[in-house]
Structure formats: structure tokens, C-alpha cells
Amino acid sequence: MKRERGILIVLSGPSGSGKSTVISELLKRRDDIRFSVSATTRAPRPGETDGKDYYFIGRDQFARMADQGAFLEHAEYVGNRYGTPAGPVDENLNAGYNVLLDIEVQGAAQVLKKRPDAVSVFLCPPSLAELERRLRGRGTDPEDKIKSRLDTARREYEQAKNYAYIVVNDDADTAAAELDAIITAGLCRSGERLKSIQEGVISI
Amino acid sequence: MKRERGILIVLSGPSGSGKSTVISELLKRRDDIRFSVSATTRAPRPGETDGKDYYFIGRDQFARMADQGAFLEHAEYVGNRYGTPAGPVDENLNAGYNVLLDIEVQGAAQVLKKRPDAVSVFLCPPSLAELERRLRGRGTDPEDKIKSRLDTARREYEQAKNYAYIVVNDDADTAAAELDAIITAGLCRSGERLKSIQEGVISI
Numbered sequence: 001m002k003r004e005r006g007i008l009i010v011l012s013g014p015s016g017s018g019k020s021t022v023i024s025e026l027l028k029r030r031d032d033i034r035f036s037v038s039a040t041t042r043a044p045r046p047g048e049t050d051g052k053d054y055y056f057i058g059r060d061q062f063a064r065m066a067d068q069g070a071f072l073e074h075a076e077y078v079g080n081r082y083g084t085p086a087g088p089v090d091e092n093l094n095a096g097y098n099v100l101l102d103i104e105v106q107g108a109a110q111v112l113k114k115r116p117d118a119v120s121v122f123l124c125p126p127s128l129a130e131l132e133r134r135l136r137g138r139g140t141d142p143e144d145k146i147k148s149r150l151d152t153a154r155r156e157y158e159q160a161k162n163y164a165y166i167v168v169n170d171d172a173d174t175a176a177a178e179l180d181a182i183i184t185a186g187l188c189r190s191g192e193r194l195k196s197i198q199e200g201v202i203s204i
Numbered sequence: 205m206k207r208e209r210g211i212l213i214v215l216s217g218p219s220g221s222g223k224s225t226v227i228s229e230l231l232k233r234r235d236d237i238r239f240s241v242s243a244t245t246r247a248p249r250p251g252e253t254d255g256k257d258y259y260f261i262g263r264d265q266f267a268r269m270a271d272q273g274a275f276l277e278h279a280e281y282v283g284n285r286y287g288t289p290a291g292p293v294d295e296n297l298n299a300g301y302n303v304l305l306d307i308e309v310q311g312a313a314q315v316l317k318k319r320p321d322a323v324s325v326f327l328c329p330p331s332l333a334e335l336e337r338r339l340r341g342r343g344t345d346p347e348d349k350i351k352s353r354l355d356t357a358r359r360e361y362e363q364a365k366n367y368a369y370i371v372v373n374d375d376a377d378t379a380a381a382e383l384d385a386i387i388t389a390g391l392c393r394s395g396e397r398l399k400s401i402q403e404g405v406i407s408i
Binding site: 165193 | 325326364365367368369370371372381382384385386388389390392393394397398
């Protein structure tokens with residue numbers, strides 16, 4: 001039987017949100033998740049595999065793809081271009097996998113503009129107070145560095161309201177359970193379900 | 205600690221959708237669900253308890269409450285008035301319970317107009333063919349009654365697109381798991397979470 005089409009999940013979280021632990025807990029719960037692989041113009045580093053860590057492509061090809069709208073989002077950092085190619089994402093979605101895009105806030109905003117049906121989740125560390133406690137607890141950082149990191153965290157929190165969902169990572173397992181539920185709910189959205197019904201994947 | 209405010213869940217399903225089984229499976233999964241109790245002008249039947257089965261009220265009181273906008277929805281059936289009083293629903297929501305409103309499509313539409321933040325779920329039997337089989341399987345209903353119920357079900361399916369979520373009840377446990385996930389996701393919506401953060405129930 002054909003599987004229901006998957007959904008695109010856009011996940012952002014500031015540094016310190018514990019995103020990688022939450023993702024690894026999520027993968028214990030679901031086997032229908034695939035990750036998006038980014039394309040980049042930078043040279044591969046030792047140990048990096050093309051098509052797994054990144055798609056390593058030339059600047060000309062990158063520019064052509066950008067012109068053709070082949071990226072869900074793209075940006076330039078320190079002279080190299082990075083982008084999320086739509087093709088592999090759509091192949092996975094069509095095959096019935098849910099595609100997780102682990103991406104910072106500006107890239108997320110670009111993706112959500114192109115794919116308003118994507119489910120967006122902002123992952124928060126437990127609290128600013130807790131972050132401050134951790135930073136001061138180290139007893140190594142100068143006051144201005146602590147202040148600057150707290151300011152960055154506050155600015156990133158400001159973006160949380162632009163996401164459909166906020167998961168607060170008090171506990172990685174609870175946060176993963178919430179992310180799991182958000183994905184299941186995403187698949188139950190009436191737009192998705194009516195498409196599956198029309199395509200005969202589900203019959204009513 | 206104060207609990208997060210609960211959410212209002214509006215659940216509709218045609219007769220034969222297996223709603224009561226799904227609800228009882230849901231209650232095994234969550235202990236934060238409360239049901240809304242309807243008010244009615246009809247007389248209590250033997251065994252019915254005021255405030256549990258219904259709030260039994262007079263026509264004058266009903267009319268006054270309707271005028272004051274004290275109902276989330278109300279309707280008249282065969283000479284009696286029925287309505288969902290907002291007061292007890294809000295008390296439960298404020299106490300941190302998720303309130304489940306098991307309600308037909310017209311009532312659901314009224315509630316969603318008054319409470320656009322409510323999470324709406326349409327429960328489908330697996331197929332009209334299966335619904336027909338279930339109705340005939342009972343062996344109790346006359347043919348014209350079965351036909352009329354199937355017509356009603358077809359009309360109700362047309363409304364499914366007006367709900368945020370559609371759960372297809374192929375299997376009651378899977379359907380309950382999906383409903384459970386939809387509620388959890390509802391609590392993670394950024395609007396809800398930002399309110400909790402502002403109210404200091406969650407600190408970030």
C-alpha cells in the first residue's frame with residue numbers, strides 16, 4: 001500500500017537548547033524521520049562524505065540552482081554558500097518520510113515562506129535564569145561575555161513566536177515526546193488527511 | 205506550582221465512528237481530560253444526575269443565559285433546548301484540565317466561532333462501506349433508519365474539512381494515540397506556551 005505523504009518539520013533552537021539530545025531521543029521513538037542534507041560550495045573536510053554530510057557542489061552550480069529556485073533556503077557564511085536543496089526533501093516526503101530540517105531562525109523563515117505547510121518548532125532551553133546560572137557557575141567567563149551570551153539568547157527567544165510550536169527542554173525525553181506528538185498531529189491535519197483520502201491512500 | 209492552562213478540544217464524529225471507544229482509550233492515556241456537561245430544559249430521566257449527565261434548568265434560565273452569551277453553543281431539538289455553558293468549561297481550563305467537547309457539526313461550528321483557539325478534530329469511521337457494515341451488523345435498525353444514518357454520515361463527512369484535524373478510526377487504539385498526540389501538540393502551540401511563559405507558569 002502507498003504510504004501517506006510525509007510532512008516537513010522545521011526545527012530551530014538556540015545553542016544550549018539541547019537540540020541534538022532531543023533529536024536522538026526522537027529517533028528512538030520514530031523510524032519515519034529523514035534529515036535534510038545541505039548543499040555547500042565549501043571544500044569537503046577530511047572524513048566528510050558527499051551526499052551524507054553535505055552535497056559538495058561548485059559555485060556555478062550553486063548559483064544556477066539558486067536562480068532556478070531549487071533551494072528551500074540558502075545563505076552565505078564566511079565566503080561559502082550553503083543551501084537546502086528541495087529535490088531530496090520532496091523525494092523523501094513523497095516516499096512517506098517526515099523530513100526534519102534542523103536550521104537557524106533566518107533559514108527557517110525562508111523555508112516557511114516557501115512551504116507554509118511545514119510544521120515549525122522552536123526548542124527552548126529551560127530558562128534564561130538557568131542559562132545565566134550555568135554561565136556564572138563556570139566561574140571562568142568575564143561579565144561582559146556572560147551579558148553578551150544572555151543577550152543573544154534573549155534575541156533568539158524573540159523569534160519563538162514566529163514558530164507554530166514551542167518545546168521547552170526541561171527534560172530531553174519529555175521534549176522528544178512533545179516533538180513526536182507534534183509530528184503525529186501534523187500528519188493528522190485535515191489538509192494532509194483529505195489529500196491522502198483523495199489520492200486513495202486512505203479510503204473513507 | 206500553577207499548571208499550564210488547558211485547551212478546549214472539539215470532537216465530532218458521525219454515529220458509527222466509534223467515538224465512545226476512542227474516548228475511553230484516550231482516558232487510559234491521559235488524566236488531564238474533563239468533559240463538558242450540557243445544560244438542557246428537558247426533564248431529567250430516571251437515573252440522571254443534575255450536574256453530571258446534564259445541568260437541568262428551566263426555560264427562563266436557559267433563555268437568560270443564551271441572551272447573556274453564557275453558552276458556547278446551543279440548539280433546540282424536539283421542543284427542548286440544549287447548550288454548553290461556558291462557565292464550567294473555563295473553570296476546568298483555568299485549573300489546567302483539557303476540556304473535551306463531544307459535539308455534532310453545527311454545535312462544533314458555533315464553538316469554533318466563539319473559541320477559535322479550540323482544537324477541532326473530526327473522527328471518521330474507516331469508510332462509509334465499513335460504517336454501513338457496522339450499522340447493519342447491529343441487526344437492530346430498520347432499513348430506512350440505516351439509509352438515513354448513512355445519508356447523515358455522508359453529509360457530516362462534507363464537514364470534515366472544517367476541522368483542523370481528521371482522525372480515521374481504523375483501530376481505536378491508534379485513533380486514541382493520534383487524539384492524544386493532537387492534544388499534546390495543542391498544548392505546545394506557541395500561543396499557549398507564550399501565555400504560560402508570560403504568566404510565569406513556565407519560565408524561560
